[in-house]
Amino acid sequence: MDKYNQIISGSFVQDIKTIIGQAKTQAVRSVEFYRVQMYWKLGERIFNEEQLGKERADYGTYLIRNLAKEIEPEFGSGFSFRQLERCRQFYREFPITSAVRTQLNWSQYKMLISIEGNEKRENYELEAVRNCWTGREPVSTLPAFRGLTAGRT
Numbered sequence: 001m002d003k004y005n006q007i008i009s010g011s012f013v014q015d016i017k018t019i020i021g022q023a024k025t026q027a028v029r030s031v032e033f034y035r036v037q038m039y040w041k042l043g044e045r046i047f048n049e050e051q052l053g054k055e056r057a058d059y060g061t062y063l064i065r066n067l068a069k070e071i072e073p074e075f076g077s078g079f080s081f082r083q084l085e086r087c088r089q090f091y092r093e094f095p096i097t098s099a100v101r102t103q104l105n106w107s108q109y110k111m112l113i114s115i116e117g118n119e120k121r122e123n124y125e126l127e128a129v130r131n132c133w134t135g136r137e138p139v140s141t142l143p144a145f146r147g148l149t150a151g152r153t
Contacts, residue, residue: 032105039109040100043091046084064088089113093121104128107135
C-alpha cells in the first residue's frame with residue numbers, strides 16, 4: 001500500500017472532529033457573551049440618559065423610540081424599539097455587570113426579565129445554569145419556569 005493512501009484511524013478522525021466541535025461551541029459562547037454584554041451596556045446607557053430626564057416614563061419612551069429610529073436602519077431589527085426597551089429592563093433587573101452569568105445567552109435573559117419576582121427569577125437562573133439549558137427549550141417544558149411568568153413578554 002502506498003504511504004499516502006494509508007487508512008486513517010477512526011479514533012484520529014474522531015479526535016479531530018471533537019476539537020473542531022469544541023472550538024465551534026466556544027466561539028458561539030464567546031459571541032453570545034459579548035452580545036449579552038452589549039445589550040447590558042446599551043441598557044445601562046439608556047437608563048443613565050433617562051435619569052437626566054428624571055426617569056419620567058414619557059421621556060423614556062420618547063428617548064428609546066427616537067434612538068431606535070436612528071440606529072435600527074444601520075444595525076437591524078436587533079435594535080428596534082422593543083429590543084431597546086428589553087435592554088433597559090435587562091439593566092434594571094441586573095444592575096451589577098459582574099452578576100451577569102457567562103453561561104446564559106440573550107434568549108435566556110429575555111426569559112429571565114419576563115419573570116416577576118427576584119426569587120422566581122433567581123430559581124430559573126440557577127436551574128438554567130445547573131441543567132445547561134440553551135434557551136431553545138420550549139418554556140412550558142422547563143420545570144423551574146412553569147407558572148413563573150406573570151403575563152409579561
